[in-house]
Amino acid sequence: MIRDHRPHGVAWWLWATGLAAAALRTTNPILLLGLGAVVVVVTVVCRSDAPWGRSIGVYLKLGLVVIALRVALQLVFGQRLPGHVLFTIPSVPLPGWAEGVSIGGPVTLEGLLTAMVGGMRLALVLVCFGAANSLASPREVLRSLPGILHEVAVAVTVALCFAPEVLESVRRVREARTLRGRPTKGLAGLRGIAIPVLEDALEHALQLAASMGARGFGRRPARRSVARSRLAMVAVVTGSLLALGGVYGILAPDSGVPMAGVVAALGAVIVGLGVLLSGRRSVRTRYRPAPFGPRSVLCVVAGWIPLVAFVLAAAADPAAIAWSAYPLAWPVVPVLALVGILAALAPLAMTSVAGRPEEKARRPAVREVVA
Amino acid sequence: MIRFERASFRYDESSWILRDLSVVIDEGELVVVVGPTGSGKTTLLKMIDGLVPHFSGGEMAGDVVVAGRSIRTTSPTDMASLVGYVGQDPTATFVTDRVEDEVAYAMENLGVSPTAMRRRVEDALDLMSLEDLRDRPLRTLSGGQRQRVAIAAVVAAAPKILVLDEPTSALDPGSAEEVLSSLTRLVHDVGLTVVVAEHRLERVLPFADRVVLLSVEGSSVTVGEPGEVMESSPLAPPLIELGRFAGWRPLPVTVRKARRESGALSAALEGLTPPPGGSSGGAVIGSAEKVDVTFGSIRALDRASLELRAGSITAVMGRNGSGKSTLLNGLAGVLRPTRGTFRVDGHDPEALDAKDRIRLVGLVPQDPGSLLYAQHVGQECEQADKEHGLPAGATSAAVRQIVGELPVDQHPRDLSEGQRLSLALGVVMAAKPRLLLLDEPTRGLDYLAKHELCAALAALRSDGVAVAIATHDVELVAMIADEAVVLAGGEVIAHGPAREVVCHTPAFAPQVAKVLAPMTWLTVAEIADALSAAP
16 A cells, blocks of 8 residues: 555654754754754655645744744843844833843844744744644644544544644635625625524534534443543553653753653653553444554654754763854764754655655556455 | 424524424425425425434424434434435535545434445445546536535435435536436435435426425425426416416426427417517627636636627526636626726726625625625615715615515515515615626526516516526526637637527437427417417
């Protein structure tokens, strides 16, 4: 099957998460640029043809906006960092209660660079999210969640398709208002559009619920397993929360979460137990589950290598990974970190085997085998 | 298989929607439910699945027993393996985003084993000819394709009963034929019991084993062979009207049978010619000149040209997605053409100020309800007066003139389809535009409402209004259109007098023309007129 030639949807999301984690780990602008380039290249080559394949572009633009915004804020309101003064913006004296906030003042090269790097990190996290969206639709990922999380997954899926539908509904209502010669802009227009759109959304939700019900959504297994599935649910929820806290601790070392690694691992184990506990009893089956094969494993590993490389490089030379504008110096690039970033390109080599042009050519042949 | 036992239903204390209904539907039948708007067809269908009353709320009496299970005690979720329900708007019922996943969805819920599921998805895709679309996102499909996906999605779960609410109303004649022949294949090959409600009886009657005829408020019911039941039905497709007019017994329900009976009628019509019809020769009110409209990579209109004249009605026909709505929207000034020009009375409709535009051109969109905002009919009319700068009462006068009285204190959403269309039409016509555009006006209309619409349009035509109707409904075209335009892939491929265009295109030929071919009679009414005028 075609699907086997690409890494699993979940693998792509984990790959992107690894790169985002690496981005949060470093403040070295060269490493950040390298990560960004890797994400964009892999996404452009491997993304799917479907409409959501284009979302990377939106997130790239959003990233640039974030950087610009961060720099602009620094220019106007930012903390006055010492260093080489580039120019001075006329400052506005603020009353005593607004201490700590300043408007205008001298702008230093160091201040700008710090703001830019901060913006780049944030932008890169956004781009990683966009890349994940382009590489595998969120629905594809949600489909792979274990049975116990199925109902949560369906809720998220329905929410995800809500946005395009609302846009569609807004378009229709606007058109209808234009036809009646009513305002479509301004406050009156907004109210006139919002109410019919809400009505539409509500009606749609009811129809969808009826359709899902009529198609067997929410069928429960026999009564005796109810206690067991409750226990499993509790385990999954507690485990997820623990894991989330642990990951937060790992990503933000100064947040004060004790033994973050242990907490995260414990959470993951509890989730796994919950899934095991519930899995056997699930009434649902899954249609053509995409296999999580060696390709997918490699893809995940490739995504997390940069973070590992950064951690190792930081152990050797902390200043290289955590670059700072003081003293102002060209960032040093450790070879280990660079190699780590390049390793994240590995999915390119795997998907080029069944790259997009070949994939299309291959389709008819695959069909015959299926039939 | 399905047994209604004195079933009654109502939403609140007001009148009953279904009353003391007793019907038995046997296994392996294709049953068509016929009834005027408001006779409770949709309610009846939803009761088979338990969606009424489990999802709708309301008050129910009596019982419905489906394959031995009472809907009183069985929820729709538990009916899922037994009954497949396809609603009026398939788009609203899609849960996933890809064709193949949508087809598999119900089976996943039912816990069908992966190997069986795999095979049944393939079967369902083949049965509904969806093989080439299996990887497509649902959002990119046309109306007919969506309808087929919705049917495949319930058929794949291997229900014993398939319930469809207006499965062909939104489809062009070709797609409708395709969907219906797939359904007959299911009845023949799989032994499925199929229950269909449909306003376009001319499409479904030839496939029906039996007909259930409901009267208003579901109080009385007639069940029987199509030919028998249709003799007394207040709703009749043109073929049945023709059969009744010519006195054929038993009534033929297929064009083929009718043709065999038609010898005497053809002989009587020998030497008579149908009225010529065609353009009125009035001034050109609306026009499109070599218009291109592109949405992204899709070309919706391709050098389309068209003229709409005062005092004539033009039908715009073509497959789903051939650019009919785009053409109407362009003429109404809702969108800007990529190339070429739209003109209404010498103006570019898109550049006009909204207030001036509504005095030149009015469009009633596919869902007329989207034009209506007010809390009740009276308020709607008052608002329209204010917006159009008309004296108080002008809109309600216009509505009354076009369609007669409407219940003034009802919410537009509570009106019947026909009433809602009439109200939208009245509101649009109150500004006295010189060009009126209607997009699929007959969806959800029964024959009585359709005749009312035609009378209203004929009155507008004699007032010198130019009218364009985008429609799949060939019988509407036969009844009212002077000229016809056929679009394919955004191009105008035929343009001329309606009689010529529809009689020369087999896919668009109305039933009467099919029976009496090669003569070009379109409706029973004109045959009756011609025969009574003849010596």
